[in-house]
Structure formats: C-alpha cells, structure tokens
Amino acid sequence: MRDLAARLTRHTEGLLLLVILLLGVLLTLASPYFLTLSNLVDLVESYSVTAILALGVFVVLVAGGIDISFAATASVAQYLAAYVATAWGLPALPCIALGLLVGLALGCLNAALIHYLRVTSIIITIATMSVYFALLMWVTGGKSIYALPDWWSTRVVLWQTETASGDLVRITLPVLVAALAVLVTWLLMTRSAAGRQLTAMGGNPEAARRLGVNIAAMHFLAYGYLGLMAGLAGLVQAHRVGEAVPNAMYGNELNVLAAAVLGGASLTGGIGTVGGVLLGILLLAMLQNGLNLLGVSPYFFQIVIGLVILVSTSITGLSARARRRDRRAVPA
Amino acid sequence: MSTPVLAAEPGLMARLTRGGMPGNAAGLMGLLIALVLLFSALLPGRFATYGTLQSMMFQLPELGLLALAMVIPLISGGLNLAIIATTNQCALLMAWIMSTWLPAGAGGPETVLVVGAALLAGLILCTAIGLLTGFLVATMGVHPILVTLGTKSLIDGISIWLTRGTVVSGLPESFQWLGNGVLWGVPVPFLVLILAAVAVGLVLTRTGFGISVYMLGSNLEATRYSGVDTRRVLIGIYTLSSILCFVAACLMLARFNSASAGYAQSYLLVTILAAVMGGVDPFGGFGRISGLMLALVVLQVISSGCNLLGLSQHLTLAIWGLTLIAVMGVKFLVAPWLAERLARRPA
Numbered sequence: 001m002r003d004l005a006a007r008l009t010r011h012t013e014g015l016l017l018l019v020i021l022l023l024g025v026l027l028t029l030a031s032p033y034f035l036t037l038s039n040l041v042d043l044v045e046s047y048s049v050t051a052i053l054a055l056g057v058f059v060v061l062v063a064g065g066i067d068i069s070f071a072a073t074a075s076v077a078q079y080l081a082a083y084v085a086t087a088w089g090l091p092a093l094p095c096i097a098l099g100l101l102v103g104l105a106l107g108c109l110n111a112a113l114i115h116y117l118r119v120t121s122i123i124i125t126i127a128t129m130s131v132y133f134a135l136l137m138w139v140t141g142g143k144s145i146y147a148l149p150d151w152w153s154t155r156v157v158l159w160q161t162e163t164a165s166g167d168l169v170r171i172t173l174p175v176l177v178a179a180l181a182v183l184v185t186w187l188l189m190t191r192s193a194a195g196r197q198l199t200a201m202g203g204n205p206e207a208a209r210r211l212g213v214n215i216a217a218m219h220f221l222a223y224g225y226l227g228l229m230a231g232l233a234g235l236v237q238a239h240r241v242g243e244a245v246p247n248a249m250y251g252n253e254l255n256v257l258a259a260a261v262l263g264g265a266s267l268t269g270g271i272g273t274v275g276g277v278l279l280g281i282l283l284l285a286m287l288q289n290g291l292n293l294l295g296v297s298p299y300f301f302q303i304v305i306g307l308v309i310l311v312s313t314s315i316t317g318l319s320a321r322a323r324r325r326d327r328r329a330v331p332a
Numbered sequence: 333m334s335t336p337v338l339a340a341e342p343g344l345m346a347r348l349t350r351g352g353m354p355g356n357a358a359g360l361m362g363l364l365i366a367l368v369l370l371f372s373a374l375l376p377g378r379f380a381t382y383g384t385l386q387s388m389m390f391q392l393p394e395l396g397l398l399a400l401a402m403v404i405p406l407i408s409g410g411l412n413l414a415i416i417a418t419t420n421q422c423a424l425l426m427a428w429i430m431s432t433w434l435p436a437g438a439g440g441p442e443t444v445l446v447v448g449a450a451l452l453a454g455l456i457l458c459t460a461i462g463l464l465t466g467f468l469v470a471t472m473g474v475h476p477i478l479v480t481l482g483t484k485s486l487i488d489g490i491s492i493w494l495t496r497g498t499v500v501s502g503l504p505e506s507f508q509w510l511g512n513g514v515l516w517g518v519p520v521p522f523l524v525l526i527l528a529a530v531a532v533g534l535v536l537t538r539t540g541f542g543i544s545v546y547m548l549g550s551n552l553e554a555t556r557y558s559g560v561d562t563r564r565v566l567i568g569i570y571t572l573s574s575i576l577c578f579v580a581a582c583l584m585l586a587r588f589n590s591a592s593a594g595y596a597q598s599y600l601l602v603t604i605l606a607a608v609m610g611g612v613d614p615f616g617g618f619g620r621i622s623g624l625m626l627a628l629v630v631l632q633v634i635s636s637g638c639n640l641l642g643l644s645q646h647l648t649l650a651i652w653g654l655t656l657i658a659v660m661g662v663k664f665l666v667a668p669w670l671a672e673r674l675a676r677r678p679a
Binding site: 068113116117118119120122123124126127128129130131133134135137138251254255257258261297299300301302303304305306307309310313314316317318320321 | 413468472473474478479481482483484485486487488489490492493496497597601602604605608614615644646647648649650652653654656657660661664
C-alpha cells in the first residue's frame with residue numbers, strides 16, 4: 001500500500017489523482033447530489049470548452065512555448081463564423097470550416113512571427129492577442145450576434161436516459177467534441193513522430209535541431225494546432241450559450257493556462273501528458289462544482305483557484321528539488 | 333518558453349538581437365520623432381500643444397508605474413503577473429480606510445491622520461504581498477509565472493470576495509491633489525513617475541542589489557556560486573515590485589477617486605509589451621529604465637494621437653501590438669546588418 005502511494009506521488013498525475021479521489025470522497029460525504037450521474041455529466045459539459053483550449057495550450061507548452069492569444073483567436077473565429085452564418089446565411093459546413101480555418105490561420109501567424117522574428121513566444125502572443133482582440137472589438141463595435149441559426153444553437157443530445165431518481169442525464173455534443181479533441185491530441189502526442197519531435201524540441205531545441213527535427217514545421221504544428229483548437233472551442237462555446245459575444249472568452253487565458261500547468265505540463269517544455277491535463281481540468285471543475293453544491297459564494301472560487309495553483313506548484317517544485325537531492329546523495 | 337537558440341553563431345549576433353542592442357534607444361527616438369511629426373501634420377494646431385502634452389503627462393503615470401513594477405522582475409529573468417491585483421487590493425484597502433474612518437466635515441489634522449494611516453496600511457499590505465511572493469519564488473524553485481499566477485488569482489479573489497465586485501469611493505479632496513494637481517506647470521502624477529523612475533534607475537545601476545538583479549537575470553546558478561544570496565535578492569525584487577504597486581495604487585486612487593478589483597486589468601500585459609519594446613530582454617539580464625520610459629512615451633503618443641483623431645480605444649490597443657511586432661521585426665532585420673558593420677570595422 002505504501003509502495004503504491006509512493007509510486008502515485010512520484011508523478012504529478014498520480015498526485016493529482018490522489019487529490020481528486022480525496023476531494024471526490026469529501027464532496028460525496030458533504031453533498032448527496034455530488035456523486036450522481038447527471039451532476040458528473042453536467043460537470044464535464046460545463047468544462048468542455050476549457051478542456052478543448054487547455055489541450056491546445058498543452059501541445060504548445062510541451063513544445064517549449066507559451067501562448068496567451070488563444071482566447072482572442074477563439075473569439076475572432078467564433079465571431080467570423082457567426083457573421084457569415086447570420087449575415088450571409090451560409091449553411092453549417094462552410095461556417096464550421098471557416099471558424100476552424102480562421103483559428104488555424106491566426107495560430108500559424110503566431111508561429112511565423114515567433115519562428116522568423118526569433119522573439120520569445122510569450123511576447124509575440126501578448127502582442128498578437130492585443131491585435132486580434134482589439135481589431136475584433138473595433139470592427140464589430142462590441143456588438144453581439146444573438147440570432148444564431150438553428151443548426152448551430154440547437155442542443156444536440158447524443159444519448160439520454162432517466163435515472164432512478166428521475167434526473168435526466170444527457171450526453172450532448174460539446175462532450176463528444178471534447179472527447180474527440182482528447183483522442184486526437186493523445187494520438188498526436190504519443191502515437192506520431194511529430195509528437196515525439198515536439199516533445200524533443202520542448203526539451204532542448206538545439207539538440208532537436210541537430211537531430212534533424214524541422215524546427216519551423218514544429219512551430220507551425222504547435223501554434224497551428226492550438227489555433228485550430230481555439231477555433232473549435234469558439235464554435236462549441238457559441239453552441240453552448242446560443243450567441244456570439246466578442247468578449248465572452250477574453251480574459252480567461254490565465255485560468256486555462258493554470259489548468260494545463262496544474263496537470264503537470266511544464267512551462268519550460270518537454271514535459272506533460274494528456275491525462276495530466278485532463279486531471280488538472282477535472283480538479284478545477286470538481287472544485288467549482290463542489291463549492292456550488294456546498295452553497296459557497298461564487299466570489300470565493302477565484303481564491304480557491306489561486307490557492308490550488310500555489311499549493312500544487314509548490315509541491316511539484318519541492319518534490320523536484322527533493323528528487324535532485326536524492327540523486328546527489330545516492331551515486332548510481 | 334521557446335528559446336531563440338537557433339541563430340547560427342552566438343556571440344555578437346546573439347548579443348545584438350537580445351535586449352542590450354545599442355541601436356535600440358536611437359531607433360525608439362526616431363520612431364517617437366516620426367510619430368510626433370505625423371500626428372502634428374494630421375492634427376494641425378491640435379496635437380503639438382501644451383494642453384495635449386499636459387494631458388499625456390496626466391495619463392502616462394499609471395501605466396508607467398505599473399511598468400516599473402513589472403520591469404524589475406523582468407530584468408531578473410522573472411515576471412510578476414500579480415501587479416494589477418496588488419495595486420487594486422492596495423487601493424481598495426486605502427479607499428476603505430479613508431471612506432469609513434473619516435467623519436464628514438473632518439478638520440485638517442484629522443484628515444492628515446486618517447490619510448496617513450491609510451497610506452501606511454497600503455504600504456504594509458504591499459510590502460507583505462511582495463515579501464510573500466519573493467519568498468515563494470525563492471524557495472519553491474518554480475517559475476515566477478506560476479507563482480505569480482497563483483498569487484494574482486488569490487489576491488484578486490480576496491478583493492472580489494470582500495467587495496463583491498463593487499467600487500469603493502469617497503476620498504478626501506486633499507488626497508485627490510496627488511492625482512489631479514499641477515506643480516510648476518507639470519502634473520503631480522508625472523512628477524511622481526519621474527521620481528520613481530529615477531529612484532528605480534539608481535537602485536538598478538548604482539547599488540549592489542541592482543547589479544545582482546542583472547546577474548540573476550543572466551544566470552541564477554552562476555550568481556549563487558559567485559557568493560550572492562540569491563534568495564534575498566529575489567525577495568528584494570518582488571518586494572520592490574510590490575512597493576511600486578503601492579505608489580501606482582496611490583496615484584490611481586487619487587485620479588479616479590475610487591477603487592475596484594476590476595480596474596486597469598488590461599494594463600497587465602501592456603506593461604510587458606512596453607518593457608520589451610523599451611529593450612528589456614524577456615529572458616532577463618538586460619534592459620534600462622530609460623529605454624522603458626522612451627517606449628512608454630511612444631505608446632502614450634500613439635494613444636493620445638489616435639484619441640485626438642477620434643479613433644477607438646480598441647484600435648489604439650491594436651496599433652500598440654502592431655508597433656511592438658514592427659519594432660521586433662526591425663530589430664531582427666537591423667541586427668545582422670549592424671553586426672556586419674561592427675565586424676568590418678578595424679580593431
């Protein structure tokens with residue numbers, strides 16, 4: 001048993017899993033409603049957009065970069081798709097394709113600036129974030145698009161059932177899209193050569209370049225992938241709320257970043273797993289859901305996020321230091 | 333963070349493309365002159381006036397002080413994402429003390445006492461936040477982005493929780509002089525900014541602590557092995573950054589006559605933008621206060637000019653972002669040319 005605990009706590013993912021299980025038990029004891037199927041499904045659905053974004057951010061983090069502009073990218077993609085859907089009345093497929101392409105293009109623009117100007121990614125994406133978002137607000141005048149076409153705003157229920165207690169459980173489209181995003185990201189990072197090369201570049205860009213990794217292509221892959229995910233998240237977000245509000249997603253960048261980092265993706269690159277990111281999101285989702293169920297003021301949530309980030313990063317930082325000390329103490 | 337280690341030969345080339353580039357200040361100065369000429373031509377008789385200059389001197393200090401609070405951690409190779417949160421919480425505390433403790437129609441001595449108490453409380457709060465942040469950065473071995481992301485959420489959360497997102501207002505008129513007064517024809521907030529900038533500049537270049545900040549930014553391990561107590565320096569860096577937030581909080585409170593957890597949130601990333609435009613290396617180790625101030629003036633001229641032209645606030649932000657990208661692009665194009673010139677010069 002102690003062996004298992006030691007093995008679990010050695011990795012961030014294991015530690016997170018322990019915390020999540022503990023939190024789950026506590027919440028179940030505190031509120032009988034927590035461990036019901038409908039609540040858990042709601043929890044997953046409400047964090048689907050965050051999950052899609054965090055997966056994209058995770059890929060950039062593993063590649064050794066950072067991107068702040070994704071929320072602005074998502075807003076631009078969402079608004080443009082909503083505009084052509086309402087003003088021009090285009091059917092579903094071209095609109096969705098446009099949203100995804102806009103996301104991809106803006107991500108690739110980030111990659112081009114980062115790669116060819118050789119400026120650190122946080123600076124470039126702060127600049128492009130300002131540019132993307134400010135231009136969107138300027139062009140649209142901050143006006144929302146409320147009358148989304150039916151194909152977009154209608155809830156798509158893929159599967160539903162009624163539990164014994166009479167609650168309706170529905171698996172909806174956002175959950176499916178998030179699940180697909182998880183699958184694709186997992187395949188990309190663990191089952192493809194490109195994923196290995198991204199990880200190698202994040203670990204040591206110079207070494208990766210000398211091994212023959214095409215750094216330019218990797219930059220375009222990482223930031224382009226995040227752009228695509230941002231476009232997708234923008235479309236799903238509009239689907240969930242039934243309108244396109246230009247500044248709805250803006251300002252949420254740091255929380256998404258926190259979710260990815262919480263799951264063990266390192267800001268210095270080369271480290272992180274899809275499972276870890278999912279656990280990070282699950283922890284945040286459970287905390288918010290749990291605080292809601294316990295009737296804690298929603299104003300309190302931000303404090304909890306701050307504490308969770310501080311505690312989790314402290315634990316990872318201290319355990320990494322302890323591991324280094326162990327290695328020094330016991331020469332192999 | 334991606335490191336631009338891809339340049340074929342390091343050494344001179346790398347040094348020039350990093351922050352310590354000699355042409356940086358000259359380039360910014362040229363850009364500033366070009367902008368002033370452009371706006372003067374576009375707005376004859378309206379841009380190049382004393383009124384415009386004065387209004388710019390009123391608007392610049394808030395961003396300027398926040399940028400100073402950001403630049404010290406940046407030079408040390410870190411980042412303080414909590415500056416806005418710290419500033420707002422400090423302003424809220426001071427506003428709360430002044431609006432609740434000061435009875436209506438209070439006399440002079442009483443006002444001085446309460447304002448003094450509020451300032452002292454704000455300073456203590458900021459110092460405490462800075463010490464705590466510095467301690468966490470120094471002992472946890474985690475990147476400051478993460479630590480300050482956590483402290484930012486925590487501080488913002490506490491402010492929002494306590495105020496429920498409302499605005500606290502009602503300050504004594506004498507305090508508002510700090511934000512709206514004019515001394516010898518120069519706005520008081522601008523004088524405060526100049527004082528703070530000179531002080532920070534002196535600390536960074538003329539004290540042992542300042543030299544350690546630059547060394548830390550270049551190489552933390554090497555600095556530690558050369559006998560510098562890096563933990564103490566780190567704690568000093570984040571404390572100084574927080575104390576500058578206190579000064580910014582005083583100015584903002586005096587100018588807006590109110591405080592809220594939501595003020596100035598959009599400035600957070602703009603301060604990084606200004607610092608990098610001013611030649612501060614985002615990886616740390618290089619950067620001057622004079623460069624930062626020049627970049628701030630460029631941003632303010634763009635903002636005031638666009639405002640007079642009747643362009644939207646949003647467009648100004650977009651132009652700021654584009655300017656930074658353009659500055660980066662020019663640096664990238666000019667640096668190899670400059671390196672070639674220097675290499676050709678006989679030794």
